[in-house]
Amino acid sequence: MRITWLLEVSDQLWGGVKVALEDANWLHRRGHTVTVVSRSGPPPWMRLECAFRQVPDFHPERLPDADVLIGTFWTTVPWAAAAGRQKGVPVHFCQGYEGDNPENVSLRERIEAVYRLPGVQHLTISPHLTSLLQRKFGIAAREVVYAVDHAVHHAGEARPPGTPLRVGLVGPWQIAWKDLPTGYEACRRAFQAGQKLVLVRATNTTPDPRERDVPFPVEWHQQVPPAQMGEFYRSLDVFLGTSCGAEEGFFLPAIEAMANGVPCVLTDVPCFRNHQQRLGNDSYALFVPPRDPAAMAEALVIAGRLPDVRATLRASGLALASHYHPDRHGEQLEHALHATVGRAAGAAPAASSPTTGGKPALRLVGASQAAAPSASGAEATDPLTTLGTQLQHEAQRRQHAGEHEAAARAWTAACLLAPGDDAVRHAAATAAVRAGDAELALQLYAPLVRRGVDDEALHVGRGHALHALGRMDEAAQAFRAALAVGVRCADAYNRLGVVLFQAGDVKGARQSFEKALVLEPGHGDARANLTSLPAA
Numbered sequence: 309m310r311i312t313w314l315l316e317v318s319d320q321l322w323g324g325v326k327v328a329l330e331d332a333n334w335l336h337r338r339g340h341t342v343t344v345v346s347r348s349g350p351p352p353w354m355r356l357e358c359a360f361r362q363v364p365d366f367h368p369e370r371l372p373d374a375d376v377l378i379g380t381f382w383t384t385v386p387w388a389a390a391a392g393r394q395k396g397v398p399v400h401f402c403q404g405y406e407g408d409n410p411e412n413v414s415l416r417e418r419i420e421a422v423y424r425l426p427g428v429q430h431l432t433i434s435p436h437l438t439s440l441l442q443r444k445f446g447i448a449a450r451e452v453v454y455a456v457d458h459a460v461h462h463a464g465e466a467r468p469p470g471t472p473l474r475v476g477l478v479g480p481w482q483i484a485w486k487d488l489p490t491g492y493e494a495c496r497r498a499f500q501a502g503q504k505l506v507l508v509r510a511t512n513t514t515p516d517p518r519e520r521d522v523p524f525p526v527e528w529h530q531q532v533p534p535a536q537m538g539e540f541y542r543s544l545d546v547f548l549g550t551s552c553g554a555e556e557g558f559f560l561p562a563i564e565a566m567a568n569g570v571p572c573v574l575t576d577v578p579c580f581r582n583h584q585q586r587l588g589n590d591s592y593a594l595f596v597p598p599r600d601p602a603a604m605a606e607a608l609v610i611a612g613r614l615p616d617v618r619a620t621l622r623a624s625g626l627a628l629a630s631h632y633h634p635d636r637h638g639e640q641l642e643h644a645l646h647a648t649v650g651r652a653a654g655a656a657p658a659a660s661s662p663t664t665g666g667k668p669a670l671r672l673v674g675a676s677q678a679a680a681p682s683a684s685g686a687e688a689t690d691p692l693t694t695l696g697t698q699l700q701h702e703a704q705r706r707q708h709a710g711e712h713e714a715a716a717r718a719w720t721a722a723c724l725l726a727p728g729d730d731a732v733r734h735a736a737a738t739a740a741v742r743a744g745d746a747e748l749a750l751q752l753y754a755p756l757v758r759r760g761v762d763d764e765a766l767h768v769g770r771g772h773a774l775h776a777l778g779r780m781d782e783a784a785q786a787f788r789a790a791l792a793v794g795v796r797c798a799d800a801y802n803r804l805g806v807v808l809f810q811a812g813d814v815k816g817a818r819q820s821f822e823k824a825l826v827l828e829p830g831h832g833d834a835r836a837n838l839t840s841l842p843a844a
Contacts, residue, residue: 309645310341310374312396314366314384318346321353321512323560324403326534327433328380330457333357334638343372353533371395375649382406382422389425397648398428402449404557405440410484423447424708426701429648431641434558435585436578436795439765442738446707446715448700448731450644454558455637456567456629460538463569463626466619469545472504472525473612476544476570478561480513487552487575487599492522494548494604499524503609510540510561541568546612549574552598563632566592566625571618573607576827578795585763585793586631592624597827696725700732707739716743723752730756737769746776764794771803780811798828805837814841 313332315325329344329351336342336358343359344350350360363370366387371377377396379385380403388398400423406412407419423445430449432438441447475495479486495507500523509519510529519526529540541547547565549572556579563583565572574580575598584590594611596603610617703718719736726732737752750773756766771786787804794800805820818841824834 309335309376309649310372310396311335311343311376311378311645312372312374313342313344313378314380314388315344315346315348316381316383317348318344318351318356318360319348321351321531321534324380324557325351326354327403327454327560328378328401329354329356330455330634331638331641334634335642338638338642340642341374343374345371353531354535366391368392368395376645382419385422385428386425389428398425399645399648400428400430402430402432402437402441402557405437405554408485408554420445426705431644434579435582435764436554437557439794440554442734442765446704446735446739448735450647450731452640452644453637454560454563454632455634456560456563456632457534457634458567458629460535461541461564461567461629462538463567463622464542466569466622467545469612469618472506473608474508474527474543474545475505475608475612476508476510476541476547476565477550478510478547480511481516481519482513485551485553485556487550489518490552490599490601490604491548491550492519493601494608495524496522497601497605498608501605501609503605503612505608505612508540508544510537537564538568541565541570544568544570546570546608547572548604548608549580549593550598550604551575551577551579554578562593563629567629567632569622569626571611571621572625573604573611576796578797581795583628587624587628589624591620592628593621692725696722696732699725700735703735703739707742712739712743715739716745716748720748720752727755730761734765734769737773738765741769741772741776744776746773749773750777762789762793764790767793768800771807775807775810780807783807784811784813784816796827798824798831798834800824801827802831802834802837805834809837809841817841 313328315328318325318329332342332344333356343361344356345361345363345366347363349362350356366384368391371391373394374396376399377388377391378399378401379388380401385400407416412419430441430447432441432449432451433454435451438449438451441449477488477491479488481488495505499505506525506527508527510532512531532540541564547562547570549559549562551559552575556577559579562572562574562580572593574593574595576595577598580593583592594607596607611621699718699722703715703722706715706718716739719739723732723736733752733756737749740749740752749769753766753770767786767790771783771790774783774786784804784807787807791800801820801824805817808820809817818838821834821838824831
């Protein structure tokens with residue numbers, strides 16, 4: 309394949325940039341023709357093996373002809389979408405949803421408009437991003453597992469905790485949702501309580517003056533090349549992850565720390581909780597509520613000092629990190645890109661498409677023009693594949709327009725043409741719920757249930773359908789299953805509380821609403837529901 313990556317900057321050491329460039333190198337070594345196109349110069353902190361092109365903008369004439377054109381940030385996706393089929397099928401490689409970033413409030417409408425662009429294929433790197441895109445935009449994204457470079461990140465000998473305790477904190481202070489101030493406050497409280505520690509700080513930005521005003525020592529590591537980060541992690545006694553919300557797409561440093569055998573204290577947010585789906589439990593970290601410095605301080609001391617806890621966290625962290633391998637990531641990415649090209653080829657309207665009154669019988673929204681014919685004539689495409697792709701695009705258009713019944717019909721028809729595509733089946737079932745046809749939704753989910761599919765989106769969708777049918781006990785069971793494998797957030801506990809109350813379990817409902825408020829004290833629905841319960 310000919311693959312082009314669009315990067316706003318390639319010479320700044322950000323996690324998402326690093327991953328994209330490592331992917332470009334991997335695909336190049338795999339034999340693909342890969343070009344990175346960026347407004348900046350090449351990265352000084354790693355060797356780029358594929359072709360590189362610096363441009364002032366991403367106008368089509370500056371881009372090479374390709375099969376796939378990948379936008380890696382919301383500002384690059386419109387360029388990919390508008391470049392034309394000759395420059396490649398437009399793909400959005402989503403490593404985090406920018407619209408939830410508090411710093412992007414004024415840009416949110418523009419960001420949401422980008423995510424709704426027709427004709428763009430979407431890839432994600434974590435289950436909660438996949439769920440978010442489906443829930444918010446009706447996007448059936450392909451999920452690609454992330455990767456850790458195990459040549460760099462590997463465990464040394466298990467070490468006893470040092471005195472002072474070496475606490476690792478990675479990331480830029482300037483990004484609000486990474487919430488480094490709470491990490492500093494946690495270290496301050498532990499230090500004031502008598503725990504000797506040194507904060508081992510890695511950042512790709514200039515330290516904020518507030519990071520200097522602390523009572524404990526700070527060891528600074530700035531602009532550390534990725535190849536040297538393994539040594540950084542292996543010097544730590546405990547790693548602290550402080551991200552405070554769903555804006556964090558994956559946060560690779562946490563898994564890198566685990567790969568180096570470092571016990572981790574992490575906030576209870578989706579990007580960290582998602583990993584338990586791979587390990588089957590949450591023993592890979594001590595979880596603390598976000599923005600809670602007291603809980604963080606206590607967990608730091610426990611993870612740093614108790615031998616049994618340290619041994620468990622180290623062993624489970626190493627087991628989890630082993631799931632994230634560059635070759636597995638690369639192969640999944642390669643497969644997804646091949647599928648994207650194949651889907652686009654199937655979506656291109658053939659010259660002999662059936663027409664009504666001189667117009668296509670079913671218009672493909674956002675479709676590019678057909679590929680140029682080969683020397684032996686136009687290549688034939690499977691008409692059923694073409695129709696299925698057209699139905700999916702039509703379903704998305706209807707969904708975005710709020711025409712839920714029409715969207716459900718189109719998704720269901722697309723599902724019949726692609727019975728083995730779980731993403732299409734999920735989308736059809738979700739659309740059926742929104743259209744008020746809960747029975748149809750359960751029928752669509754049934755094959756997934758029989759095959760043992762166990763993911764949050766499935767359980768939540770079934771829960772809503774069962775709730776709509778008045779089958780409260782079964783709905784509660786579905787919502788509990790969603791909590792077991794997915795994100796333990798206030799919304800999840802609130803919806804469980806609602807069905808428990810309607811099933812007659814007032815005590816269980818009260819506990820669920822209370823858990824919702826512990827996670828999110830300002831959750832209006834949970835507070836109102838708790839207040840409305842009869843006295844115990």
